[in-house]
Amino acid sequence: MALDPESQRLIDLMLAANRPAWNTLSPGDARAQYLALRPGAQGPRPAGVTVIDRTIPGPVGGLPVRLYRPASAPADGALPALVFAHGGGWVFGNLDSHDVLCAQLAIEAGIAVFAVDYRLAPEARFPGAFDDVVAGLQWVAANGASVGIDPARLAVGGDSAGGNLAAAVALWARDHGGPELRLQLLVYPVTDAVARADSYRRYEDGYGLNAVTMEWFFDHYTPDKSTRGDWRVSPLRAKSLAGLPPALVVTAGYDPLRDEGRAYAFRLQQEGTLADLVEFGGMLHGFLSSPMFLHGARRGTSLCAAALREALVLRAQ
Numbered sequence: 001m002a003l004d005p006e007s008q009r010l011i012d013l014m015l016a017a018n019r020p021a022w023n024t025l026s027p028g029d030a031r032a033q034y035l036a037l038r039p040g041a042q043g044p045r046p047a048g049v050t051v052i053d054r055t056i057p058g059p060v061g062g063l064p065v066r067l068y069r070p071a072s073a074p075a076d077g078a079l080p081a082l083v084f085a086h087g088g089g090w091v092f093g094n095l096d097s098h099d100v101l102c103a104q105l106a107i108e109a110g111i112a113v114f115a116v117d118y119r120l121a122p123e124a125r126f127p128g129a130f131d132d133v134v135a136g137l138q139w140v141a142a143n144g145a146s147v148g149i150d151p152a153r154l155a156v157g158g159d160s161a162g163g164n165l166a167a168a169v170a171l172w173a174r175d176h177g178g179p180e181l182r183l184q185l186l187v188y189p190v191t192d193a194v195a196r197a198d199s200y201r202r203y204e205d206g207y208g209l210n211a212v213t214m215e216w217f218f219d220h221y222t223p224d225k226s227t228r229g230d231w232r233v234s235p236l237r238a239k240s241l242a243g244l245p246p247a248l249v250v251t252a253g254y255d256p257l258r259d260e261g262r263a264y265a266f267r268l269q270q271e272g273t274l275a276d277l278v279e280f281g282g283m284l285h286g287f288l289s290s291p292m293f294l295h296g297a298r299r300g301t302s303l304c305a306a307a308l309r310e311a312l313v314l315r316a317q
Contacts, residue, residue, distance in 0.1 A: 001253050004282030006294050011207065011284070013293075022089075023216035027122060031092040041290040042100040048072065049103045052147075053095070056139045059131045064117040065139075066095045067147055068106035080153030080312035081112040082185065083140055085133045085169075087160030087286065089217030090121045098159070101288055101301060108305030111312055112149050114140055118165070121221040129221070130232045133158075133165045134172055141179040153312050155183035155245075157304075159288055160257070161217070163189025167235040167264065170244055181245040183311035185304055188250060188257050188285055189264065191236040193218055193228035197259035207254045209285040214256060236264050246274040248307040250288075250300060253281035278303060 022030045045051070048071050055062040073079055082105065086098040095117045106113040118132035137156060144151040156173075158166040163186040170184040196211070204211045222228050231238035241264075249265040251258050258279070268275035280287065283296045288304075291297040 001281040003254055004294070004296060006296065007254065007282055007284050007287070010290065010293050014208065022213045027091050027120070027220060031120075034088065034092045035094070035097060038097045038289075041292055042098075043292040045099055045103050046107060048107050051103070056136070056143075058135050059128075060119075063132055063135060064095065065136060066099075066102070066115045066117070068102050068113040068115070069148065070107050070110055073110070076148070078145060078148055078150040079110075079112040080155075080182075080316065081114050081140060081144065081149040082109075082155045082157050082308055082312075083133070083137045083169075084113055084115045085118060085129075085156075085158035085162035085165040086115065087158065087162045087187075087289070088120075089213070090126075090129050090161045090221035091217055092120065093162075098162075098289065100291065101159075104291075104301050105305050105308060108302055109308040109312070111308055112147075114149065122223075125220070126222045126227055126230075127232055129161070129165055130168055133169050134178075137169055137173065137178060151179060153316050154179050154181055155185060155308060155312055156181055157183070157185025157187070157308075158189075159187035160286065161190055161221075163187050164191065164233075164235065167191060168232045171231055171235060171238055171241075174243055182315070183308060184245050184247045185308065186247055186249045186261070186264070187288060187300075187304065188252050188255055189235075189261055190257060191234065191260045191264040193222060193234045194237065197263070199259040200256045203254055203256045203258070207256075207284050209256060211256055236260060236267065240271065241268050241273055242271040244268065244273045246311065247276070248304065249275060249277045250304065251277065251279045252283040252285050252287055253279055254283065255285035257285060276307070
């Protein structure tokens, strides 16, 4: 497959900037560098969305969340909702880093998006992030009506580490009496923290996210390697993927995580869960977060929004 020329331009810009590699920085410095890059990559929040920040009860105290609603939606209407977990290797990212993506999904799908600002590693190691996203889903299921969400029409989703958390939370909901989810949106997800698929070797370096940085992420989130086979870290290693909500799995062609995303979609299908796999062959890991640089990001966001609208709005009518 061919690398998209806009992806190549983005690689060239990264090389020209000559910024320190994430794995050479402290977590705090990596977070600062990552957040400094976000405004230029994602652009301004689009018009047509209302946004409310609040705090809900979490496992260890207040848990910040952000609620997005299309401005065109009736203020007193109960909307279906996506509970969203951002990417960033469990180490960085926050409500602001994925603000434009969440806003665009809300506008295009005609739904609410409930973004969870989960605790980051290494300050909060596994299962801190997982527990926080579970708490967010539980809160929406129990209290969604108070903020204009229909708790009978919920999806869970995220990108990269957030896709990992979304997949794991869908498993949790199946097995622990959680709400019945209508879709899991898994965008270039981490699904196996134990094995390293062929795409790790093929795209080991030179395409943005690299293999060394992934090890740095794993070491911060799961320093105890014996935990990495746990289904909450490696959903691909869960005993069963049957009985899960339908899934849209989005992968990028030039991504170390490509093959494990494919493997998760294939296994979902094999075990009777409806799963669509869409691969953006010329894109890099994290491409949805860079709409100012990549047309593929805008197209990918619209694809995700269409899947959410179908699952949460059209099929619910």
